Amino acid sequence: MTFQRVQQVRVAVPREAVWGALMTPDVWPVVDDAIQRCAPVAEDGTVLDDVAAGETGDLTVGQRIMVVPRAVARGTVHALTAPPARVVEMHEGLRFAWQQDQPGGFTKVTWSLIDSADGRGTVVERRIEAEGPLGSAAGGAAFGGLLDSDLSKVGARLFEMLAEPADHNASRELPLVVIAGGTGFLGNRLAHTLMSRGRRVVVLSRSRRTGGLVPRRQWDGVSVGEWAEVFADPAGVSVVNMVGPRMFKKATAAKMAELRVARLTAARALAQAAQKARRVTGWVHASALALTTDVDAPAYTAQTAPDWAPEAVPGMAALLREWENDAPENAVVVRTAPVLGSGMPGLAGLKAVAASHVRPSVDPWLSWIHVEDWARIVVHALLMQEEQTADAGALQALNDRVVVAAAPEPIRLSEALRLLGSEPGGGVRLPVPAGVMRAAGGLAGLEPGLLLHGVKAETNAVEVVGPVFEYPDFERAAATFR
Structure with a gap:
């Protein structure tokens, strides 16, 4: 096909x-x-x-x-x-x-x-x-x-249409899931995934838009205001903190400063609001893998520090370290690899490179995850925390504080581009120096470090939250959005 x-x-x-x-x-x-x-x-x-x-x-x-x-x-x-x-x-x-x-x-x-x-x-x-x-x-x-x-x-x-009244009543007895900054591709996918499972969800957003399928409460991401009322839900609340724009645009100093302010101030506002909650039953703190320019760097694991190797995106390691340190003590920190799936921002550009047969002269590791597997990791982490909290009466940490949300089989960038481009054989490829690719990405306003550099991540998701991978290898995943 x-x-x-x-x-x-x-x-x-x-x-x-x-x-x-x-x-x-x-x-x-x-x-x-x-x-x-x-x-x-x-x-x-x-x-x-x-x-x-x-x-x-x-x-x-x-x-x-x-x-x-x-x-x-x-x-x-x-x-x-x-x-x-x-x-x-x-x-x-x-x-x-x-x-x-x-x-x-x-x-x-x-x-x-x-x-x-x-x-x-x-x-x-x-x-x-x-x-x-x-x-x-x-x-x-x-x-x-x-x-x-x-x-x-x-x-x-x-x-919403087919569930019995008893099922709707049961959902009201489960903790409300509060997704901070959940208006992007991943936030929407997570919210809809939870709602399809019969969970109540509310998204905290700076936007005033209303009328969508997912309920929203407006907040400024800085101070505790009326939005904090959601934390008073009688069934308790589970939090997923996804604040901050995705990293596809060029990582200028101004962009990194914007990210830092958005993420750190929002994390602290959420922590203050949670102090007023009747019960916090789960907390997922969304983070990211720290990419490196070192092609010989050791494998990246849940124990790896954000500043473990020369960074691919200037300023990102310090931001990740500070961001993760701001997570509540018993939160689950989910370090997410580049997410792939139909409709995912950034995927079109990767597929365009694959179709063009232009190849960077460098060939870094690409750690990645399918969007459905990513959603399963977050949902399973919340469910496990909620179950443990119900038994202990307070928010409980999982066995590992950090979960590496990456597929079990990382792949070289060249192989990923081959599979995305559906080349029947080797195909004719035009190697382009990394400096030229970097300059072209900069002119297009994109962050070239996300394509030219990578990391070989070892996931611990199955050990922490159980079976979650429907798409463990890139070829199977690529077949869903080719």
Whole structure:
């Protein structure tokens, strides 16, 4: 397949209920932001928009359906020019697929459901594949790419819609999860993942935007104000501190100063607010790996200090050290490797380098993690802390204070670019001196150190929080967003 996207999410709803929703096409636009319109098509070509949810019965193989993406311009063109899709595969209660034929190829979407390992929910998988001229990395966005919405958000809406009243009541008895600075890609993914599991979430944000799926409280990240009321939740609170912009832009002195102020003042404001909490049940302090210019540096572990080796991004080691020292005593510090996943900022640039066959003359280690595995690490850490707190009556540390959130199999940058570029063989590659790449990155306003330097990290996530890796190797991970 020349275009493929795969996502999974665990939803705290029985498989039968999720299946029933998927079998009702007019529910799709309600739960999925990527879908503008979905309706069965009669044999005479009539689109049955006026059929109420559930009245059409289950979909069957051969059934034609009209699927229109929400993108205004391209969605309208698609609705006017494309033939209906058709159901091509059906395994009752487990898996079904629909396919949209296109000139010289097709786009196929497959939904699979399996009972979660604990028997208290459903693992939902969506696979989008495109073949033919429109299945290229650019052409796939003509239809398949438009359908690649955040599946964890779909899961959150499925729980909201399908959970029984008793399940909603039970969620109110669980601690409220407060995510500070959770409006970016990772924060949204974590919030939706938690909500799909039946957890209540509120995000602390400097933005005044309202009306989204995830509740927000505005704060300034400096002082304790009205936002601190969330810490008075009768069921207690668990905190995830993700404050601060992601490091993709060039790390100027002004940028590092901005990061320092944002992260350190926010950490202290949260600590002050937590003193008023009825009960703090979990605390995850999001940090990062300290990249180095030393290609011969030893392996990076949970015991490695932030200033362990010559730093790749000036000022980052000192910031990480101070940031981690500001975490509460019993917090879990999650040092996150570069995160990969469909829609992740920065991934497009990496894929562009891969497709161009331009290669840096240096070949550092790339420690990385798939976004779904990262979310599992954070969720598992919170759940373990909450369980221990319930037994001990106070916030408890895990066995290790630091968790290295990196996949078990780091990879050389050259191999990662080869896999992302889907080169069948070695391909023709143009080596470019690191200095030229660094200058080009600077002119583009990007931080070149994030591409030219790396670290070989050894994860301890499984030892600390249990099985979390669905994507332990880069080739398997890359297949989900190629």
